[in-house]
Amino acid sequence: LGVPITTPPAQSPRWARPLSSAVTPAWGGDTIFALSSAPGRCGVAVIRASGPGSRGALQSLTGTPKMPPPRVLALRCIRDPDTAETLDRGLVVWFPGPRSFTGEDCTELHVHGGPAVVSGVLRALGRLPGLRPAEPGEFTRRAFRHGKLDLTAAEGLRDLIGAETEAQRRQALRQMEGELGRLYQRWSHTLTQALAHLEAYIDFSEDDNVGEEVLSQGASPSVSSQIWGSAHTVPQPGVTSGRVPTVDVSVRALEQEIQGHLRDGRRGELLRGGVRAVITGPPNAGKSSLLNLLCRRPAAIVSPTAGTTRDVLEVALDIGGYPLVLSDTAGLREATDPVEREGVTRARARLGQADLVLAVLDATSVSPTPLALGAALAALDPPPDTPCVLVLNKADLLGGDRGSLSATCAQGPPEPPATLLSCKTGEGLEELLELLAQQLAQLCGDPLLGSPSLTQSRHSRHLGACVAALARFSRRDSGDLAVAAEQLRVARRELGRITGHVGTEDVLDIIFRDFCVGK
Numbered sequence: 001l002g003v004p005i006t007t008p009p010a011q012s013p014r015w016a017r018p019l020s021s022a023v024t025p026a027w028g029g030d031t032i033f034a035l036s037s038a039p040g041r042c043g044v045a046v047i048r049a050s051g052p053g054s055r056g057a058l059q060s061l062t063g064t065p066k067m068p069p070p071r072v073l074a075l076r077c078i079r080d081p082d083t084a085e086t087l088d089r090g091l092v093v094w095f096p097g098p099r100s101f102t103g104e105d106c107t108e109l110h111v112h113g114g115p116a117v118v119s120g121v122l123r124a125l126g127r128l129p130g131l132r133p134a135e136p137g138e139f140t141r142r143a144f145r146h147g148k149l150d151l152t153a154a155e156g157l158r159d160l161i162g163a164e165t166e167a168q169r170r171q172a173l174r175q176m177e178g179e180l181g182r183l184y185q186r187w188s189h190t191l192t193q194a195l196a197h198l199e200a201y202i203d204f205s206e207d208d209n210v211g212e213e214v215l216s217q218g219a220s221p222s223v224s225s226q227i228w229g230s231a232h233t234v235p236q237p238g239v240t241s242g243r244v245p246t247v248d249v250s251v252r253a254l255e256q257e258i259q260g261h262l263r264d265g266r267r268g269e270l271l272r273g274g275v276r277a278v279i280t281g282p283p284n285a286g287k288s289s290l291l292n293l294l295c296r297r298p299a300a301i302v303s304p305t306a307g308t309t310r311d312v313l314e315v316a317l318d319i320g321g322y323p324l325v326l327s328d329t330a331g332l333r334e335a336t337d338p339v340e341r342e343g344v345t346r347a348r349a350r351l352g353q354a355d356l357v358l359a360v361l362d363a364t365s366v367s368p369t370p371l372a373l374g375a376a377l378a379a380l381d382p383p384p385d386t387p388c389v390l391v392l393n394k395a396d397l398l399g400g401d402r403g404s405l406s407a408t409c410a411q412g413p414p415e416p417p418a419t420l421l422s423c424k425t426g427e428g429l430e431e432l433l434e435l436l437a438q439q440l441a442q443l444c445g446d447p448l449l450g451s452p453s454l455t456q457s458r459h460s461r462h463l464g465a466c467v468a469a470l471a472r473f474s475r476r477d478s479g480d481l482a483v484a485a486e487q488l489r490v491a492r493r494e495l496g497r498i499t500g501h502v503g504t505e506d507v508l509d510i511i512f513r514d515f516c517v518g519k
Contacts, residue, residue, distance in 0.1 A: 029104075031057065032134035032142075033125045035118060042113030047121055050102045050139055053130040058092060058107040060128060061121070068094050078109060080124045087120045088112055102139055103146025144500060151500035152181040155456060159272055166321035171271050171447035171455065180452040183261075184495050190254050191492040194247045198485050201247075248474070251488070255470040258463055261451065268453030269460075270355060271444040274316060274323035277436075278351050280380055281360035283307050283331025286393035289423035290360055291315065291328040300328050307331060310343035312350050320437030322444055326358075332380055348381075356389070356439055357382045363392035363420060368405040370415055377416065387439050390418035391432060396425050459498055466494040 031051030037044070049057050059065050060081040068074035073091045080087055090111040100106040111117050125131055140154050149157070156175030163169040174180075279287045288300035288309055295315045301308055313328040327350050330343030351357065359377055366376050373390065382388050392405060398420075409418040417435050421428035447453065454460055469491035476484040496502030 031131045032138055033057070033122070033131055034134040034139070035122065036108075036139075037113070040113075041115060045111055045113035045118050047109040047111065047118070047125070048106065048139065049108075049125065049131065050100070050104050050106045050134075050142060051131075052105060053128070054105045054107040055094070055096075057125060057128055057131060058094060058109075061087075061109070061124060062092060068092060070094055070096050070099070073110070078111060078121060080120070082124070082127060087124065088117045098146065101148065102142040103148050104142060149176075149178070150181045152184065152459075152498060153178050154500075156180070159455065164316070165318045165323045167271055167444060167447055168323055171268065171453065174447060174452055175455060180455075181499050183452060184499050187254060187258065188492055188495045188499075188501075190250060191488055191495070194250050194254075195485060195488045195492065198247050198481065198488065202481050202485065251470055251473055255467055255474065258467050258470070261454065262460060262463055262467070264445075264453055265443070266454070267443065267445045268447075268455040269457065271323065271447060271453070272455045274325040275355045275440055275443055276325050276327070276353060277356040277358055278327045278329060278354040279358045279360060280329055280332060280347065280351050280382070282362070282380075283333055285331065285360045285362045286423045287331065287360045288313075288328050290358070290391060290393065290421070291326060293423050293426065293429065294326060307333075307335065307337070307340045307343075310339055312346055319433060319440055322437065322440035324356075324436070324440065327354075351381075352383055354383060354386055355443060356387050358389050358391055359416075360391045360393055363394050363405060364397050366392070373418065374415065387443065388416040389432075389435050389439060390416050392418060392420050393423055395420040395427055396422040462494045462498050466491045469494065 029052055031049060031053035033047065033049040033054075035045060036048040037046040055067065058067065061078050062076040063079055063081075068076075071093065073093050076090070076092045077086055078088045078090055078092075079085060088111045090109060092110070093108045095101070095106040095108070097104045097106070109121060111121055122133075126133065137158075140149075140157060143149055144151065144154055153176050156172050156177070159172035160169065160176050163172050279290055281287050283306035284304070288302050291300045291313065292298050292302065295317060299315055300313050307330070309328060309330045311330075315326050317324045317326055329347035329350055330340065332344060332347060335341040335344050359380055359382060361373075361376055366372055377388070377390060390409075392409065395405075398405065405420060409420060417439070419428055419431045419435055421432055445453065454463075469487045473484050473487040473491070476487070493502050
């Protein structure tokens, strides 16, 4: 049999062509790449690729089919596959799926962080067939799709990247490691167990094995512990002991636990987004000087003329490891100038949104008695039930009343905490910072203690809907158990929306679009 002999086409040099595995992925799906470290000039930049073509991309850029051992850094020359030009000499690492961040085949290039090096490597990757630049948050979204983390852990990762204080870092790390997700999963499992028992009663109530005790009988401790379990223990299907646990008791206990979780004073949200503190007081009391002193720069214009501040000026600070978003506002008085009047209106509006109030008074113009200080504070009309710190400024100008004011400030509750301060000399700054740190610790709590806190408004929304469904179950008419079972399904669905086990694409888009490119 004759086989036609053809002359193979002339081939380009080895460095000038991509290896076949870069263009023929082993399974479907595209491969994404991006700079994962911060943009800009730096010592080392990390470029990540994920997807079926990442193996071939690494082979093409290093010019050899031999892969480095998995999860071991290897020194390689990194070249442009089209031109054979050396782009850099750096470290590469290979993460075969599913043991990678995304659950897919991944590779990382650790190159020098000069803009020309980074852009050259990114251009070379972009010319390889089957590779495309990643969208914001796409690496984390793929990790979610492959079950490497749930939505609460993904949100924790996003918060960890954006953390600016120690307390924010601790809270975000705890959430990223899955504590919040495990709590919600435990609640979901409790609902699944209760729903299973209820549906068994509905379907087999005439059987002698399933009786009224499913709904109303108390459970033995062994069964109760099986239902509630722990954050790290999932009861095995089909394992039972003692009597059938009660649906009503477990649902009521779960409802109370979720309600307690919701009554956390927004600690997690305050810590994540920063406590909004508003500096308020009469004109020329030293509010702008206080802002400048706390942020250690001339952020606000300071003038002896009353009414200089018109608009709201905002700065973010780290006080004792807690985030503080501090706003300087116009002095509160009956203004005649229309511009100043608008400033006062904005000041009062911002004051109404405050989580913490810093009321600044001129120490030389108030009587050194608790009654007089209380009256001066009440004249500012701070929001009720909002924590307040009273700052008596211009302490350097005090004469004989200094001792009386110091004694009044030291009295403490029921008066708001107060301190003497001189924005001019800095006297009293340490005492003020200590007071602020105490107030922030009370508002945000310790992120390492107790159950993990709510950090997102969407968590509160879904948990509120879950509690409402459980309450409807508890108020059910005894005869309509099918409707009652639907309420348990609704409650379980709301919990699933938090972790991502039940959800829609638009929710995922909102969560992942806030990630930076490369995560």
